[in-house]
Amino acid sequence: MNQDGGENELCSLSPYIISNIPPIIYYIPNFISEDDELYLLKKIYEAPKPKWTELLNRRLQNWGGIPHEKGMIPDTIPQWLQIYCAMVEKLGIFKNCKPNHILINEYLPGQGIMPHTDGPLYYPTVANITLKSHAVLEWYRPIGGENTSDSSLNTKVPETSLEARNFARILMERRSLLIVREDMYSKYLHGICEIKTDIIDDKVVNLSMCEGRQIGDKLNRDARVSLTIRNVPKVMKNNFLFGRRR
Numbered sequence: 720m721n722q723d724g725g726e727n728e729l730c731s732l733s734p735y736i737i738s739n740i741p742p743i744i745y746y747i748p749n750f751i752s753e754d755d756e757l758y759l760l761k762k763i764y765e766a767p768k769p770k771w772t773e774l775l776n777r778r779l780q781n782w783g784g785i786p787h788e789k790g791m792i793p794d795t796i797p798q799w800l801q802i803y804c805a806m807v808e809k810l811g812i813f814k815n816c817k818p819n820h821i822l823i824n825e826y827l828p829g830q831g832i833m834p835h836t837d838g839p840l841y842y843p844t845v846a847n848i849t850l851k852s853h854a855v856l857e858w859y860r861p862i863g864g865e866n867t868s869d870s871s872l873n874t875k876v877p878e879t880s881l882e883a884r885n886f887a888r889i890l891m892e893r894r895s896l897l898i899v900r901e902d903m904y905s906k907y908l909h910g911i912c913e914i915k916t917d918i919i920d921d922k923v924v925n926l927s928m929c930e931g932r933q934i935g936d937k938l939n940r941d942a943r944v945s946l947t948i949r950n951v952p953k954v955m956k957n958n959f960l961f962g963r964r965r
């Protein structure tokens with residue numbers, strides 16, 4: 720590893736860069752084994768019911784603490800999750816930092832997540848492991864993004880509808896890893912549509928990386944579980960926490 724931390728590891732990821740979109744998204748099929756997938760699902764579903772937060776369109780588990788602009792109060796990450804954080808850390812994507820926050824989302828068929836960016840509380844890189852079922856991640860230009868300096872995305876027509884701003888789709892197969900950095904992290908929005916079947920079309924920019932898939936495929940969703948692994952740079956120090964309690 721060089722002084723910058725992890726650049727050599729990032730070079731090893733270059734075969735996994737998705738082309739024809741702004742920088743940078745890496746897609747790594749079969750990042751974890753079938754046994755790992757079973758192990759993770761067992762551990763996730765063993766968590767006590769109060770660990771789940773129920774939302775309108777999905778439910779989630781939060782591990783590592785609640786990110787906050789004043790600093791996250793850190794919480795222990797269980798060993799079963801640390802194994803996979805370490806696998807991701809080894810890729811060098813967080814430079815010298817360690818993943819310290821994991822969000823586990825469960826989506827039933829027909830559930831999804833609204834278009835959003837991940838925001839400033841995180842180091843601007845996110846790693847996402849998909850379990851149990853595929854998903855299609857939709858990518859959108861921000862409103863006003865039609866004037867982007869990126870010529871591959873340029874259009875003369877003002878765009879306001881979500882559909883018009885949707886410029887790419889990424890098929891995330893089960894056991895894959897997706898890594899999002901740079902402009903794709905900070906400028907563009909991502910979301911998952913609330914539908915039960917995904918139709919593979921020519922907007923799927925990583926189709927050549929998905930073995931056996933082709934345009935026209937109809938993929939019925941099963942329940943999908945995802946691990947969103949990030950680094951929260953601003954964390955409260957233990958002595959501050961003890962000081963507050965006195």
Ligand SMILES: O=C(O)CCC(=O)C(=O)O
Binds near residue numbers: 854947
């Ligand atoms: O479940 C996913 O793959 C996406 C999750 C996501 O966008 C988020 O947690 O911010």
